Amino acid sequence: MTAQIIDGKALAKQLRIGFRQRVEQLKARGVSPGLAVILVGDNPASRVYVGNKIKACEECGVRSLHLGLAADVSEAEVLRTIEQLNQDDSIHGILIQLPLPPHIQLARVLEAISVHKDVDGFHLYNVGALVSGNSIFPPCTPYGVQLLLDTTGIDVAGKNAVVVGASNIVGKPMGLMLLQREATVTICHAKTRDLAQHTILADILIVAAGKPGLIVPQMVKEGAIVIDVGINRLPDGRIVGDVCFDAVKEKASWITPVPGGVGPMTVTMLIENTLRSAERAFQAAGEVAFQPWEAPTVKSP
Secondary structure (H helix, E strand, C coil): CCCEECCHHHHHHHHHHHHHHHHHHHHHCCCCCEEEEEEECCCHHHHHHHHHHHHHHHHHCCEEEEEEECCCCCHHHHHHHHHHHHCCCCCCEEEECCCCCCCCCHHHHHHHCCCCCCCCCCCHHHHHHCCCCCCCCCCHHHHHHHHHHHHCCCCCCCCEEEEECCCCCCHHHHHHHHHHCCCEEEEECCCCCCHHHHHCCCCEEEECCCCCCCECHHHCCCCCEEEECCCEECCCCCEECCECHHHHCCCCCEECCCCCCHHHHHHHHHHHHHHHHHHHHHHHHCCCCCCCCCCCCCCCC
16 A cells, blocks of 8 residues: 555645635725734744745735844733734734743743734634634644645544644644544653554554654554654755655555645645634624634645
């Protein structure tokens, strides 16, 4: 068996075409979707990520505002900047690029962002609301993974899903989103004993550990769907995931590549959440009943 490739780049392109149409519809009604990105300091990797997000905004017709703050900026100033954006009706999404300098408390910053503009899905309300299935904005990476799974056409309900990595950004919300779709979920982490004992049972294996080569074929069930969220730069400059791609693809039924799998979808779902926020604002202004969040319908690219 050789796995079919789940092409995140192609799916992202498909979705962004639809995004442009939604932007034009909003603009025709006097709403210009706007995303503000706050970058604290001059981390090279963060600059690249911010650049990718701004480029995605341009591609979809979303107005972007890039606010660069010095690495030694006070926490109070960051909070003031966020509050100004909270009050700005022309801004529909606010995100702060991570990581932050150590003198700034991440929790305080994330909680300061209005829950109605928290397009990264990191606010305590949005994270907690995943438990009840009522999140306004789901976190972008798990959201993207969900849509990648949808393209396989396989029903998640009843499947054994194993998530390797228990971060607040990917692992934990991913587990909750899989539970909403009635999968049987196991979340593994750094203290998990005998990782292979869990992964070998997975019908759906999602790996977000940040360790290159962590998952080898002996750890993967024949015919499993393997989603590799890891992005690791090797000493020779190559970008690889957490899964030994060339070997595992001979055992899996579906697999995401790195790069070109989950990465493009993360940025794409950021734009989706921003458009959702702009549509919410328009509906609220027109006293139109707001429809609960649900994932867009996708087809295999």
